[in-house]
């Protein structure tokens with residue numbers, strides 16, 4: 001589904017991603033861990049198409065299409081979804097209206113019929129229930145005055161509505177209380193199937209107890225320095241990153 | 253001298269003389285005297301140049317030309333009127349065509365409201381009109397008030413008796429008929445709301461036809477003790493239209509006044525919205541929403557004069573400017589020595605969609621009392637890039653995302669209008685102008 005080859009990206013002349021290679025197949029869940037500032041959000045932003053980042057070399061194929069040549073909206077329409085680490089507030093745009101616009105724009109891009117108001121409302125209620133969200137937030141301005149946890153839940157709610165092929169969750173677990181974490185994990189699990197894939201960026205092994213990954217990668221200084229199964233996350237939880245840093249220092 | 257060689261000023265003078273002759277039977281009246289005085293003032297001052305502080309960014313000479321006709325009477329069909337009304341708005345319509353009241357096109361009024369000809373009231377020597385007409389809107393202070401006062405052969409006196417609460421808004425539809433010629437009109441209204449009464453006025457300005465129009469409106473407003481008046485003012489004329497509008501209001505004790513101006517059309521707009529809070533515990537709120545594109549110029553000048561203590565005022569003007577459009581906001585607030593415990597707030601926010609659009613903002617607070625709360629703020633900038641990216645990352649194309657954010661910016665002001673059909677009508681117009689036709 002997704003193939004990243006030798007990806008280099010920089011921001012304001014500063015190189016942040018230094019040769020990322022990653023392959024994600026349909027049905028898989030990949031976890032990306034790594035110390036602060038290692039480039040995890042940068043990778044997520046580059047995949048979503050944020051223009052502040054300049055890709056200096058490398059290639060990203062999404063379903064055999066050149067992802068890097070697509071605009072952010074084209075990527076979303078093609079089925080990429082980024083759950084933001086810091087979702088923005090948009091006063092004056094209700095969550096419901098925003099989502100309806102997004103859904104219909106995506107549908108239109110595929111030549112599908114737009115949803116009518118009734119069907120849309122039904123779908124929203126159903127997905128809100130999945131995340132145990134009170135529907136009153138749908139009429140409120142998007143993320144405005146939402147608590148940190150509510151914003152994260154709202155991201156997953158949007159994901160549930162849009163049903164993307166590839167979802168990148170950037171630290172969706174940070175700021176969630178234990179109950180909310182379970183709800184969000186359940187939400188993700190219920191959306192998992194053989195046709196979609198997830199990249200889950202997290203600092204905590206706990207999330208991976210609920211969303212069980214097929215692969216765990218460690219991103220450090222702009223590179224994936226280690227990949228493994230879910231045991232790798234447990235090992236990191238126990239030992240921290242120092243041993244990996246030391247091993248890298250030795251090989252250089 | 254033939255028409256061609258006369259200057260616009262000379263033609264205005266001639267127009268005044270012609271109109272004076274037509275006012276037979278009124279020659280010795282107060283009306284005649286007021287008009288003559290106004291004409292004298294205008295003759296002396298002439299049109300303001302950009303050297304004038306209040307007209308610094310607004311070059312009136314850009315819209316003045318010699319092709320204007322002072323065609324008073326014109327008749328338009330009911331079908332044409334139908335294209336201008338606000339869908340689903342339950343209201344009483346009063347129609348002015350080129351500034352002249354059209355009984356045939358207007359609705360029957362509800363019992364509590366009377367609408368009378370100002371000229372007729374002068375003829376029968378009504379005290380109210382003789383004592384107050386052209387007193388609130390002062391010709392000395394504004395040359396366009398002087399011009400309107402000199403040239404208006406009539407006007408509407410809208411009167412609401414005390415204790416009457418009129419539910420249905422009165423919708424005044426001011427049409428410039430520019431189908432045959434370029435046209436000048438001078439609509440004149442006098443709105444008098446007595447004690448404890450409540451009224452909503454919707455004033456919409458339209459131009460039909462492809463020629464240019466110049467509408468110089470004056471609304472004089474009195475809101476008496478504990479009364480409430482809401483004015484919703486919509487400027488949706490064609491891009492050949494120029495609008496100069498003065499709304500001068502005086503608000504008595506415990507009274508409430510709000511004026512929301514939405515400027516979507518016209519090539520040139522100058523609004524003077526002036527309020528005197530003339531009794532304690534009174535309130536005035538001025539709101540504005542302005543959309544500018546092309547080379548349009550939209551100038552809002554406001555004066556809120558706190559003359560008495562314990563009054564509250566707020567001003568909230570939002571501009572969205574694209575292309576080479578120009579916005580001007582000049583907000584004066586006076587707090588007089590007596591006006592202790594004043595609460596005055598002013599804000600002007602602008603989104604500039606192009607590098608060539610400009611906004612000139614000037615807040616002016618002159619405070620002579622010591623126990624007051626006054627604040628003002630002005631911001632201008634582009635659309636928020638983080639918000640744009642968020643919307644795009646959800647599959648919403650650039651154009652649509654832009655329209656959503658602009659609408660979100662504008663919605664604050666639309667929310668001040670509590671009449672749903674008007675909001676829907678404006679919303680639709682705004683969406684079209686922002687190229688956001690909905691999904």
Ligand SMILES: Nc1ncnc2c1ncn2[C@@H]1O[C@H](COP(=O)(O)OP(=O)(O)OP(=O)(O)O)[C@@H](O)[C@H]1O
Nearest residue numbers: 011012016034035036037038039040041042043052
């Ligand atoms: N717009 C920017 N301007 C300057 N530096 C930036 C910008 N965006 C990111 N960086 C830098 O790039 C590096 C990688 O940042 P990134 O946000 O990708 O890290 P991260 O792995 O997501 O960290 P965290 O775990 O703290 O979220 C950091 O050093 C950061 O300061």
Ligand SMILES: [Mg+2]
Nearest residue numbers: 040041042085
């Ligand atoms: Mg990050």
